[in-house]
């Protein structure tokens with residue numbers, strides 16, 4: 001493994017030199033360059049973007065729109081008109097459900113989801129189905145977390161209008177075959193929504209290669225500040241959709257009774273935008289590019305394998321998902337016989353190791369697997385072998401510390 | 406064992422709970438959910454003689470919530486609803502750090518959970534069964 005110490009780039013590890021941070025799927029830490037970009041924006045570039053006619057506002061607009069251009073390039077979209085800034089993946093998914101969903105979904109239509117979807121890619125569709133009389137259906141996976149194109153093919157019906165799936169599940173860490181899914185969906189006249197919240201930080205994502213109709217993701221899981229995220233949508237779809245939120249910034253002209261709306265992408269960005277967050281996101285993209293996805297993959301795969309192999313040797317530790325570390329992309333979800341995941345997390349916390357326990361916003365999946373809750377450690381490229389060793393050495397002690405012999 | 410993570414009393418109630426079972430003679434049952442983790446326990450009480458003649462709980466939870474439920478039932482069995490509600494009140498006072506030493510005495514083994522007030526993330530786990538008991542008894546008394 002390349003021995004560059006990436007932690008040096010992240011101030012949190014100078015604040016807490018002993019911190020073992022293994023909750024990267026929940027949110028990543030932020031490199032100095034991202035903090036600098038956000039600060040630089042508020043120090044020297046801040047005015048209300050898209051509004052003013054003076055120099056500083058023009059600068060703010062430039063920062064904001066440059067960030068959009070960077071996102072377009074990062075995910076391989078055809079046009080900046082296809083990039084809508086939102087707060088996070090959740091808001092992006094709600095935007096689709098409220099705007100596209102209410103304009104297009106009718107009673108008797110079907111919406112198909114994966115059983116492993118995060119609540120953020122479930123609840124918006126649940127509500128939409130309830131309000132319109134559409135039917136919500138689920139594609140189920142086995143214990144390895146895999147979904148095959150053939151299973152999707154079998155589940156689609158002439159009434160399936162929309163299929164929504166995470167590219168990487170936040171429990172399994174497994175990559176779903178989104179490109180094949182998209183091809184199957186489109187042959188059936190079904191739109192495909194891809195939740196990229198967990199894939200964007202770990203693998204190169206290109207929306208035109210994947211041919212998805214929508215892609216949602218959050219900046220905070222890819223080194224950027226909280227409160228900035230994005231929605232990609234194919235231009236023809238976005239163009240035909242009504243606005244989601246109404247107010248300033250998204251209009252062309254307004255009379256007492258009516259309004260005409262701004263062009264894409266501003267039609268979907270009502271109110272004052274998060275330009276400082278966008279500046280941070282731009283810096284995060286630049287930093288990720290500099291590190292490079294080859295290096296990110298190499299490091300994350302090596303650390304995942306180290307952790308996975310170590311965990312397999314510890315009695316009473318049970319892994320969730322594939323039996324191959326290469327399928328996990330840094331996400332290792334597990335249980336320990338006889339110890340509740342909350343107690344697992346509390347013991348890790350006492351040893352200075354941050355990881356997560358609970359249902360991870362995927363209650364239907366836990367029910368499907370017959371497990372009430374799990375613990376999850378999740379790796380980023382800036383983690384190192386010491387982190388994994390510390391994790392394994394605490395893991396070994398847990399049953400004993402809970403009173404087992 | 407020197408490196409046990411929780412207090413001995415707590416670990417013991419978690420490993421060997423006396424009251425974790427169904428209760429065929431129960432006259433009331435009530436479920437409580439810990440919204441932060443989705444864990445759910447159901448409390449079963451036999452109130453046929455106007456007091457808690459027997460009680461049990463079912464469901465899953467972390468060591469703190471399981472031990473807390475077991476300790477609570479140890480304390481509550483034999484009490485009248487009013488006495489039980491008073492003790493539940495004292496338990497809340499203990500968790501918020503406002504309890505007097507005499508009051509703490511009356512909580513018996515439940516005093517082992519006093520330190521939870523220093524683990525804010527776990528307060529909901531410790532109080533789950535007690536809140537469930539309060540809900541059950543309040544609705545019982547208002548009938």
Ligand SMILES: Cc1ncc(COP(=O)(O)O)c(C=O)c1O
Pocket residue numbers: 025026088089090091118120121166168169170195197198218220361
């Ligand atoms: C797969 C997946 N989708 C959606 C989300 C929601 O992300 P956010 O809370 O940033 O909107 C998450 C993050 O928790 C996730 O893991």
